[in-house]
Amino acid sequence: xxxxxxxxxxxxxxxxxxxxxxxxxxxxxxxxxxxxxxxxxxxxxxxxxxxxxxxxxxxxxxxxxxxxxx
Amino acid sequence: xxxxxxxxxxxxxxxxxxxxxxxxxxxxxxxxxxxxxxxxxxxxxxxxxxxxxxxxxxxxxxxxxxxxxxxxxxxxxxxxxxxxxxxxxxxxxxxxxxxxxxxxxxxxxxxxxxxxxxxxxxxxxxxxxxxxxxxxxxxxxxxxxxxxxxx
Numbered sequence: 527x528x529x530x531x532x533x534x535x536x537x538x539x540x541x542x543x544x545x546x547x548x549x550x551x552x553x554x555x556x557x558x559x560x561x562x563x564x565x566x567x568x569x570x571x572x573x574x575x576x577x578x579x580x581x582x583x584x585x586x587x588x589x590x591x592x593x594x595x596x
Numbered sequence: 597x598x599x600x601x602x603x604x605x606x607x608x609x610x611x612x613x614x615x616x617x618x619x620x621x622x623x624x625x626x627x628x629x630x631x632x633x634x635x636x637x638x639x640x641x642x643x644x645x646x647x648x649x650x651x652x653x654x655x656x657x658x659x660x661x662x663x664x665x666x667x668x669x670x671x672x673x674x675x676x677x678x679x680x681x682x683x684x685x686x687x688x689x690x691x692x693x694x695x696x697x698x699x700x701x702x703x704x705x706x707x708x709x710x711x712x713x714x715x716x717x718x719x720x721x722x723x724x725x726x727x728x729x730x731x732x733x734x735x736x737x738x739x740x741x742x743x744x745x746x747x
Contacts, residue, residue, distance in 0.1 A: 537693060537727055538727050539695075539726060539727045555721055557720075557721050559719070559720065560720045560721060562720065562721050562723070564723075565728065573726055574726070574727065575726055575727045575728045576724065576725055576726040576727075576728050577725060577728030577729040577730070577731075578723045578724075578725055578728070578729075578730050578731070579729075579730075579731040579733065580720045580721070580723070580730075580731065580732050580733065581733040581735075582718065582720065582732065582733065582734060582735045582743070583735055583741065584735045584740070584741035584742075585684065585716075585718070585734075585735055585741065585742055585743030585744055585745060586716050586718065586743070586744060586745070587680075587744075587745040587746070587747060588744075588745070588746055588747070589746075589747050590603045590608065590746060590747065592601060592602065592603050594601065
């Protein structure tokens, strides 16, 4: 029976791969309404995992207008 | 002492609580909050202020993504400060271990209790996800940045 790989693994397009064989980088984008951080794992130049985290800086607002008599 | 014309702050909050009905309303099953959901839409979709209800047309699809999106965590009651009523979900919208290969840039917040009626359309920078997670973190729940604000 084969021993399980003791190295930390991470799920990718190629199944679970040891993290230490992957290249990891982050990309940040600061837009007017949101900040985005992408976590990218590549294996031999191929993207095998890409997670994205978006932070909304603010939501939507609506105004209430009131009629004036006279 | 003088009178000051205004739309009452309490009324703004009560709108978000479903207290007032100037037109035909619905029979509510109870006094609890409705269930809201959030779904993701492709950058090529055409959601806007004219969207009236959730539809799967233009929704993202891919591994581990369920049509209709995720249930919104709602532990925040509508509140009012500085004459602005606001409400924000109490947790991020999160999709785990998904593959969404076609660019998406939109999230629809809708009321699944009330026939999937639309609440708001939110956009963000166009994204794809590969065997990973997508998280939409909510803004600070206050009168300046809350996800829904009624002034």
